[in-house]
Amino acid sequence: MLAVFDMKSLAFAALCLALPALAQDTRKVVEPTVPTACTTLKAKLARAGTSIVPDDEDKLDTARIQAALDACPPGKAVVLQPSAYRTDAFLSGPLHLRKGVTLVVDRGAYLFGSRNPRDYDVKPGLCGTIAEEGGSRGCVGLINGDGVADAGIMGDGVIDGRGGETILGQPISWWNLADKARAGGSQQAPRLIVLNRCDNFTLYRIMLMNSPNFHVGYSGGNGFTAWGVRILTPQRARNTDGIDPGNCQNVTITHCYISTGDDHVAIKAGGHVSHVTVAHNHFYAGHGISVGSETYGGADTIRVTDLLIQGADNGIHLKSNITRGGLVHDVVFDDICIRETQNPIFVETGYSAHASQAQNRPPDFKEILFRNIAVFGSGKVTLQGLDANHKLYLKFDNVTFADPGRIRVSTEHARISGFPLKVAGEDVTASDQAGPGTPNACTDKFVPFPLR
Secondary structure, three states, X not given: OOOOOOHHHHHHHHHHHHOOOOOOOOXXXXXXXXXXXXXXXXXXXXXXXXEEOHHHOOOOOHHHHHHHHHHOOOOOEEEEEOOEOOEOEEEEOOEEOOOOOEEEEOOOOEEEEOOOHHHHEOOOOOOOOEEOOOOOOOEOOOEEEEOOOOOEEEOOOEEEOOOOOEOOOOOXXXXXXXXXXXXXXXXXXXXXXXXXXXXXEEEEOOEEEOOOOOOEEEEOOEEEEEEOOEEEOOOOOOOOOOEEEEOOEEEEEEOOEEEOOOOOEEEEOOOOEEEEEEEEEEEOOOOOEEEOOOOOOOEEEEEEEEEEEEOOOEEEEEEXXXXXXXXXXXXXXXEEEEEOOOEEEEEEOOOOXXXXXXXXXXXXXXXXXXXXXXXXXXXXXXXXXXXOXXXXXXEEEEEEEOOHHHEEEEEEOEEEEOOOOOOOOOOEEEEOOOOOOOXXXXXXXXXXXXXX
């Protein structure tokens, strides 16, 4: 049966077929360089295994690191360095970045987050609890930027949020707190890096580990680059998103390796988000490359290219619901290899089933192109539109499944072009069903997570 697509969708599809998936960040993004130091701080604390020596738990470095950041002139860096073997650790509560200043954690140095919830309180006694308030609003982050342009976090060292260690004064860890919150309420846990209105912010080569909550949240800015960042947190760690850009423009996430307990990258559109490039990345355990679940601000001009996903729960994930919906369009997923992933392609408009129709914010996904994608192994493809008035408009070009007999397909309220497998469902129209195609060359992309 032939599908009926609107003219705008047809024009978008023709353009995408004619042109390569070019970067949509309007900046010319090149590999960053580490600024020269204004101050170098030497570690005074020792490590014991993967954490610090227990006797050093109350020896916070917060004040001296913050004083160095406050005194550093724009264009320079505060550098944290090891001083001797095993005397290579810094322990800190919340830090606040300054305009034009870069925090560098040098190779061999470890910046650990405090386990004391009182260090992170937004309201007295709130951090480290389960409350009706959502997310981590009861806690400030470990590293915070608010309205600071041209700042950054760099280096070949490690920033470790210690999410799996027990919270001081409690018998559970930050991750246990998140598990406990499944029964109701929201865990109040600090994020590792929280950036609001920070134009031209750069993350470079740093390794981020074990955040109690999201690793990186970037919101309200114009210009964000994450280059060569590694994020490593256990798959069991709930709500530990890798990098979440939202309500922002001109974002590039490239050459990164992410293995975590939630979304690898989640493009959140609580406010309008556009001109996002996610290129040359490797994703492992986690919930995939996501757009949503907040989309009521609108999301567009997004390009995801040259991506490996292996061992994840979800691969490509577009998600929203009747309380969080908005227009998502002009999105291209190109040159992607997916292996051992439960839901390789997952487009859903009913994310979080408790949503109320009274909110009346319907999701609207259109002009979405999936091109040169190879899927290996079993899994489920879900293409779920909201209703007859809010259908999905999706185009597939050279999307291949190495073992199509092990792929389940669920569709409803969708207009689909070029999909290689049989589709059927309520209010579904498919056109131009593709043949087996030429599988994307993925051999060299399946590499282990680089621990060093």
